[in-house]
Amino acid sequence: MKIPSAGTPVSLLDLRKAFLSLKGPEDLQNALCHRHGVTWCGLTGSGTSAIYAVLRTFKRRSDRTEVVLPAYTAPSLILPIRKAGLTPVLSEVSPKTLNSDATELLDRVGPNTLAVVPVHMFGLPTDLPVLIRCLNDREVFTLEDAASAMGTQLASREVGAICDVGVFSFNRGKNLSTYTGGAILSSREDLVTDLEAAIGEYPTPDFVLRLKIRAFAVALSLIVRPLGYTLLHPIAERLKYKELHTDFHIQAYTPFQARLGLSLLNKLERFSQKRLANGRFLQDAFSNIDGIRLPQVLETGAPAYNQFPVLLPDEQTRSAVHRAILETGLEATRLYPDPVHRIYPDIWNGQGPDPYPNATTVSQRLLLIPTHPLVPRSALERAVDAVERTLK
């Protein structure tokens, strides 16, 4: 059996509710607010367009133009920053936590910093309390990118609800997937009117696109299951993102997706527990194997692992371990082949010493192992055996 790298279990009942129930997007908005303890939530067609709306809202309140973000993260994060007329400023990542630590982000904050974007990579909570405390009174907004981390907790609080504004993605690889989609969360009363206005301008997808979204959501519910993935693997291959995005769609979330999202949100607790348990299993199993470096999780963190990240000693070993896991049927991935500064030549022209060597190292040595709720324990055991055999 082949098991995909990502998967939200969508049942027939979830689909039935999405097609037939009378609930509106406000039901999902209210449920997200309630779950995360915030006062406002807005929905968008993608995480990227959610970030764009937030940045435009920040920009209306300040003349500052710089946005600080980690050097190893989703490269597409650069797009909404640029589209909003702002300048990305990268900060180094830590090979221990695989996130940018608060001190690294704070080092990049200057008089022209509009916002800092801490990212919870792979569902691993990033260090927020120190960051928030240090930015207090500095007129710098914090935008928490929890795109891949719905269900993760930090000091018993849900991530995505800790900074001024938080963002989630509901794309096909995320902890809660409605094929595409995004959400913005905030309790900052002074921002929500503008946030609401910004996403209110997003056009509703036309009839054909709405139909396509429904069809893809149904197809995805079959493809993420081991049997579906084994049979339909060639089709799934064609649906995967293979090229760097150079732009993003700006559109509204559809009521169908909101109904599906609501149904899935009711099961998120269970999904998150499974992700945490799978991650802990891998953490324990790999801790006895030499040559594999495991992520350091913040003491107060409970990660809903989007995937479980490990670092191998070099690129060659990573390729060997990757191949060995793939042979077991489990789709481990390497994620982004390059850090952000090596993708955009106007950020770094490749001359002189690498300004973000840790980010480069992470991109060369990182391997991600699926932890989603459809991964059976036996598949993880086979993967651990494969890693052990390869590293022996």
Ligand SMILES: Cc1ncc(COP(=O)(O)O)c(C=O)c1O
């Ligand atoms: C950390 C991070 N931020 C933002 C996004 C953008 O989300 P979307 O694909 O819904 O636009 C992604 C998507 O992969 C991501 O991983």
